[in-house]
Amino acid sequence: MGNAEYMSVRASKDSIWPYGRIAWHYEYRANDHDESEKKFLGKEGNFNGEDIVDIIVAQEATANFLSTRLFQYFASDEVDADGEFVISEMMQAYFESGYKVSAVLRSLFNSDYFKSEKCMYSRVKGPVESVVGTARLAGTYQEPTLDVHSLWAQTMFMGQGLLAPPTVEGWHEGVEWIDSGSLVERINFAAKELSDPTKEGVKDIIHRVTAAQKDLSDSEKLVDSCLDFMGPIQVEADTREGLIQFAESQGVVRTEEGYPDQSGSTQIARLIGMIASTREYQLA
Structure with missing residues (x-):
C-alpha cells in the first residue's frame, strides 16, 4: 500500500x-x-x-464494481465483450440516476443480453438457490413447518450457511461453489428430492409429461418432455444421450389406461432424479 x-x-x-x-x-x-x-x-x-x-x-471504480457484481449475480458468471457493454450501460444508469441501485438493476433487466439465450444457464447456482429451487420443484413442503430447518442444514453442507458468510467479503461464487464435497451433496440432495414419486411436485411433473407425451414408450420424447417440464433445462448432446440410455435401461414405462401405474411413475421419477444429477441442473 x-x-x-x-x-x-x-x-x-x-x-x-x-x-x-x-x-x-x-x-x-x-x-x-x-x-x-x-x-x-x-x-x-x-x-x-x-x-x-x-x-x-461518486467514484467510477465504485460504479464498475457494483455493476459487475450485479451482472455476475443475476446474468452470468463470466463477463464477455457483450457483458462488458451491458456493464457500461449499467454504470451510466448509476451516475445518471444519482447512484440508485434500482436504476442499475433496471438497466440490466431491460437489456437485450439479459433476455437472450446467451444469458441462460451461464451461472452456477448458489447452494441456497439450488436447495430452495429443488424443494419447490419437488413440492417437498406444502405448508409452513419446522422441518424446513433441514434445508438450512443442506445449504451449510454445500458451503453457504444462511447469514453466516466465511468473511466480511462474503462467499466466492460462480464455479467456486463447486468442489468434490459440495458437488456430491448437491447431486445427492437433488436426486433424492426429485426421484420420489410421492412428492406433490414430482407427481405434477409426471402428470404433465404423461398429458403431453401420449406414447411413453419413446425414450427420446420422454427425456425431452421431462427436461421441458423441469425447467426447461437445456443439456449437452452427450448428456441427453446418457439420459436416453438410462430411460431405455428401465424398460418401457408401464401404464394403466394410458397413465403410468405405480411402477411406471417410479420409472419416470427415477429419470427426473437422474436429470437432477446432471451438470446442467447446477446452472441457472
Whole structure:
C-alpha cells in the first residue's frame, strides 16, 4: 500500500470514527470528530462519515464494481465483450440516476443480453438457490413447518450457511461453489428430492409429461418432455444421450389406461432424479 492510499484509509477512519449506533440508527458524536483537514481519494476537507460515503459513491471504480457484481449475480458468471457493454450501460444508469441501485438493476433487466439465450444457464447456482429451487420443484413442503430447518442444514453442507458468510467479503461464487464435497451433496440432495414419486411436485411433473407425451414408450420424447417440464433445462448432446440410455435401461414405462401405474411413475421419477444429477441442473 502506497503512502497516498494509506492516508486515504486513515482519513476515512478518522471521518467515520465519531459515528456510533443507537436503536439501529447511526448517531453522530460531534465531540469525537477529528476537525482537521483530511485527504481522501484526491479530495481535501474537514470530512465526516457522510462526506466519505459521498466521495466513494461518486467514484467510477465504485460504479464498475457494483455493476459487475450485479451482472455476475443475476446474468452470468463470466463477463464477455457483450457483458462488458451491458456493464457500461449499467454504470451510466448509476451516475445518471444519482447512484440508485434500482436504476442499475433496471438497466440490466431491460437489456437485450439479459433476455437472450446467451444469458441462460451461464451461472452456477448458489447452494441456497439450488436447495430452495429443488424443494419447490419437488413440492417437498406444502405448508409452513419446522422441518424446513433441514434445508438450512443442506445449504451449510454445500458451503453457504444462511447469514453466516466465511468473511466480511462474503462467499466466492460462480464455479467456486463447486468442489468434490459440495458437488456430491448437491447431486445427492437433488436426486433424492426429485426421484420420489410421492412428492406433490414430482407427481405434477409426471402428470404433465404423461398429458403431453401420449406414447411413453419413446425414450427420446420422454427425456425431452421431462427436461421441458423441469425447467426447461437445456443439456449437452452427450448428456441427453446418457439420459436416453438410462430411460431405455428401465424398460418401457408401464401404464394403466394410458397413465403410468405405480411402477411406471417410479420409472419416470427415477429419470427426473437422474436429470437432477446432471451438470446442467447446477446452472441457472
